[in-house]
Amino acid sequence: MAEQSGGGPVRGLVVGVALLGAVALLGALLAPLWWWLAPRPEVVVLPDGGVFTGASEVVFAGEGYFVVITALAGLLTGYATYMVQFSLARRRFQDLRLVGLISGSLGAAVASLLVWRIGVALDAPARETMLATDPGGTVVAALQLQAVAFLIVWPFVHVLQYGLLDAFSLMRGDQPGVPEQVRVAPLPEGTVPQSGDPRSDDPQSGDPRTGDPLTDPRPGGPGPVSG
Numbered sequence: 001m002a003e004q005s006g007g008g009p010v011r012g013l014v015v016g017v018a019l020l021g022a023v024a025l026l027g028a029l030l031a032p033l034w035w036w037l038a039p040r041p042e043v044v045v046l047p048d049g050g051v052f053t054g055a056s057e058v059v060f061a062g063e064g065y066f067v068v069i070t071a072l073a074g075l076l077t078g079y080a081t082y083m084v085q086f087s088l089a090r091r092r093f094q095d096l097r098l099v100g101l102i103s104g105s106l107g108a109a110v111a112s113l114l115v116w117r118i119g120v121a122l123d124a125p126a127r128e129t130m131l132a133t134d135p136g137g138t139v140v141a142a143l144q145l146q147a148v149a150f151l152i153v154w155p156f157v158h159v160l161q162y163g164l165l166d167a168f169s170l171m172r173g174d175q176p177g178v179p180e181q182v183r184v185a186p187l188p189e190g191t192v193p194q195s196g197d198p199r200s201d202d203p204q205s206g207d208p209r210t211g212d213p214l215t216d217p218r219p220g221g222p223g224p225v226s227g
Contacts, residue, residue: 008094011092011094012094012096012099015084015085015088015096015099015100015103016099016100016102016103017103019081019084019085019099019100019103019104019107020103020104020106020107020110021107022107023077023081023103023104023107023108023110023111023158024107024110024111024114025111026073026076026077026111027073027110027111027112027113027114027115027154028111028114028115028118030069030070030073030111030115031114031115031116031117031118031119031122032118032119032122033069034062034065034066034069034115034119034143035118035119035122035123035143037065037069038061038062038065038066038119038143039058039061039062040058040062040123040126040140040141040142040143041058041059041140041141042138042139042140042141044138045138045139062143062144062145063145063146063147063150066115066116066119066145066150066153067150067153069115070112070115070150070153070154070157071153071154071157073108073111073154074108074153074154074155074156074157074158074160074161075157075158075161077104077107077108077111077154077158077161078104078157078158078159078160078161078162078165079161079165081100081101081103081104081158081162082100082161082162082165082166083165084100085097085099085100086169097166100162101159101162104158104162105155105158105159105162108154108155108158108159109151109154109155111154112151112152112153112154112155113151115154116145116148116151119143119145120142120143120144120145122143123142123143124142126140126141126142126143127142129142
């Protein structure tokens with residue numbers, strides 16, 4: 001059974017910071033995986049210090065691995081973040097959907113940056129070797145991410161997964177922490193609502209259990225009590 005909301009904004013802030021930190025930490029853990037899986041092409045060192053990469057598939061394979069790893073991570077974090085806030089909202093009656101969405105999205109953006117920067121930093125020895133190679137020499141290129149637009153893959157997939165789960169929950173009518181709308185059953189055809197009935201146009205108050213007008217309990221008092 002769900003408890004009443006406790007903590008309010010403070011609880012939401014704590015949950016948001018925890019989700020952001022957990023998602024960002026996953027990015028730091030996945031950076032060595034990208035560094036280990038991504039192949040490196042052989043490049044020719046140019047006189048100006050640059051490199052000639054050519055047009056082989058290996059040149060783009062490293063970025064392809066980055067996209068695959070971050071996209072799968074986005075699916076995972078989008079699902080995990082929504083289910084965590086879903087469970088916490090059910091435990092205590094508090095809508096945490098927006099908290100989960102914002103904190104998870106920011107965490108995914110930070111995680112994507114960490115995968116990139118840590119993965120590139122782990123390949124620092126290869127970059128030093130490139131710089132020490134004479135012009136015209138062939139060397140294995142260091143890991144890099146030329147298309148930085150791929151950094152948006154993780155947060156985009158995360159938000160998409162989160163939104164799909166929330167839409168599915170909305171269709172099921174199962175959203176913990178969201179107050180349910182009070183529905184008044186329609187009267188049978190031909191039935192006249194009594195005074196005090198919320199379906200009646202009569203403003204006179206009545207007993208919500210029976211629909212009968214309320215009476216003044218004092219001796220000699222008037223009969224029905226107007227609202």
